[in-house]
Amino acid sequence: MKFRKKSKVLLVPYPAQGHVTPMLKLASLLLNHGLNPIVITPNFIQINSKEDGISIISIPDGLEDGTPRDFFAIENAMENYMPYHFEKLVQEYEFSGKEEDGVVCVIVDLLASWAVKVANKLGIQVAGFWPAMLATYRLFDSIPDMLTNGIISETGCPLHNGPISISLGQPTLRSDNLPWLIGNTTARISRFKFWTKTMERSRTLKWLLVNTFPDECHKVRNTTILNTKIDQSQDCPQILPIGPLNTHVTIKNVSLWEEDSSCLDWLDKQVVNSVLYISFGSWVSPIGEAKVNDLAFALELLKRPFIWVLGPTWREGLPKGYLERISKQGKIVSWAPQIDVLQHETVGCYLTHCGWNSTVEAIQSKKRLLCYPIAGDQFVNCAYIVQKWRIGVRMDGFGLKDLEEGLKRVMEDDEMSERIGRLNEMTMGKVVSSRAMANLTTFICDIRI
Numbered sequence: 515m516k517f518r519k520k521s522k523v524l525l526v527p528y529p530a531q532g533h534v535t536p537m538l539k540l541a542s543l544l545l546n547h548g549l550n551p552i553v554i555t556p557n558f559i560q561i562n563s564k565e566d567g568i569s570i571i572s573i574p575d576g577l578e579d580g581t582p583r584d585f586f587a588i589e590n591a592m593e594n595y596m597p598y599h600f601e602k603l604v605q606e607y608e609f610s611g612k613e614e615d616g617v618v619c620v621i622v623d624l625l626a627s628w629a630v631k632v633a634n635k636l637g638i639q640v641a642g643f644w645p646a647m648l649a650t651y652r653l654f655d656s657i658p659d660m661l662t663n664g665i666i667s668e669t670g671c672p673l674h675n676g677p678i679s680i681s682l683g684q685p686t687l688r689s690d691n692l693p694w695l696i697g698n699t700t701a702r703i704s705r706f707k708f709w710t711k712t713m714e715r716s717r718t719l720k721w722l723l724v725n726t727f728p729d730e731c732h733k734v735r736n737t738t739i740l741n742t743k744i745d746q747s748q749d750c751p752q753i754l755p756i757g758p759l760n761t762h763v764t765i766k767n768v769s770l771w772e773e774d775s776s777c778l779d780w781l782d783k784q785v786v787n788s789v790l791y792i793s794f795g796s797w798v799s800p801i802g803e804a805k806v807n808d809l810a811f812a813l814e815l816l817k818r819p820f821i822w823v824l825g826p827t828w829r830e831g832l833p834k835g836y837l838e839r840i841s842k843q844g845k846i847v848s849w850a851p852q853i854d855v856l857q858h859e860t861v862g863c864y865l866t867h868c869g870w871n872s873t874v875e876a877i878q879s880k881k882r883l884l885c886y887p888i889a890g891d892q893f894v895n896c897a898y899i900v901q902k903w904r905i906g907v908r909m910d911g912f913g914l915k916d917l918e919e920g921l922k923r924v925m926e927d928d929e930m931s932e933r934i935g936r937l938n939e940m941t942m943g944k945v946v947s948s949r950a951m952a953n954l955t956t957f958i959c960d961i962r963i
């Protein structure tokens with residue numbers, strides 16, 4: 515069989531921590547397979563990782579200093595500024611004169627689907643990358659059926675109050691927890707349009723690499739969503755589960771922020787299983803100051819040791835004298851070495867926003883979860899954690915009672931640690947991991963032929 519000599523693979527992540535981390539891990543695996551990975555980011559983010567063999571190139575994003583980097587500003591940068599610069603970069607590689615400098619494939623995070631258009635225009639093979647659960651992808655993919663069957667309106671607004679079944683025999687979602695329902699009405703409509711466009715682009719792809727374990731993906735034909743028959747006979751894109759990537763590869767310094775490793779010394783001085791770790795990933799802002807304050811008071815009254823990841827601006831809004839009062843009981847840090855924290859024996863429970871990377875890291879570290887999903891796919895992940903895997907409970911508020919009851923339910927459920935152990939094996943054990951890596955090898959062979 516004749517292989518293409520071209521060796522460059524351009525990887526385009528969405529510029530957020532939960533997207534960049536798995537993309538860098540994928541880059542590292544491609545490098546191990548003899549490819550030459552180059553990660554493309556907008557100028558406004560800085561990745562500190564210096565892994566030998568992985569290049570990180572930033573391109574202009576048109577975002578001016580001091581302007582907010584919210585979802586819509588980033589979408590504007592991705593749709594209107596980055597394509598031109600990306601196209602120029604690809605052409606430089608393609609016309610360098612050496613075949614091995616050519617681009618064999620572009621791998622695009624679906625949230626950055628603008629790059630699919632560019633790759634198609636230049637006639638370069640393109641694969642999608644989905645950094646989250648396949649269940650969430652399937653939910654977005656069922657938008658046309660939800661429209662046809664009157665489950666949502668033309669603008670994505672739920673037309674039913676009842677629970678929505680993600681697919682047959684799978685957990686249910688509250689209709690107001692659909693992943694595009696974030697912010698005010700205008701923002702919700704714009705996000706719904708974003709997803710409609712993203713899924714249209716996704717359906718043109720030949721492959722979709724998913725950062726999930728193989729058995730999450732068995733295909734259910736005639737899936738029922740609120741009695742809706744979905745036609746899943748189309749096989750585009752071909753879905754290849756290749757994760758969870760953090761169990762296949764470790765790379766250093768993938769954080770967009772500096773980690774405060776003093777938490778590890780602090781944890782060494784605590785009692786086994788006693789500490790509550792709290793982090794909402796890069797998503798603190800939608801919780802709002804009032805909830806941050808509720809949680810601060812509740813933690814103090816709870817008198818249990820805790821580590822809380824809270825950025826400096828949010829810390830300023832804490833009650834006066836709070837940091838001094840809790841200094842013996844807890845530790846507040848701007849950014850933690852999360853995997854090391856979760857793996858520490860003194861951490862007994864993790865209060866999380868249910869981001870997919872955090873969920874996977876908790877399963878990897880066999881920690882029980884208190885769930886407070888905030889937006890997007892976090893509701894889907896939470897539904898799996900609470901309803902299907904039963905390794906955590908969902909909290910509806912941050913009062914002392916909420917925390918006490920939640921902790922009681924997770925810490926006193928003796929069978930929970932057995933379930934976590936089983937889930938760990940099912941998602942990351944040797945057999946399933948080798949299937950995931952075989953999927954990656956299949957993909958690499960496909961693109962090189």
Ligand SMILES: O=c1ccn([C@@H]2O[C@H](COP(=O)(O)OP(=O)(O)O[C@H]3O[C@H](CO)[C@@H](O)[C@H](O)[C@H]3O)[C@@H](O)[C@H]2O)c(=O)[nH]1
Nearest residue numbers: 531532645646795796797823849850852869870871872892
């Ligand atoms: O103090 C901290 C806090 C977090 N992390 C890391 O940051 C990542 C956070 O990822 P994730 O849990 O997925 O959260 P987000 O950054 O919020 O990720 C976004 O992207 C994910 C993948 O698409 C989605 O599942 C989330 O809902 C979405 O918010 C994880 O690897 C954590 O280990 C740290 O290293 N230190």
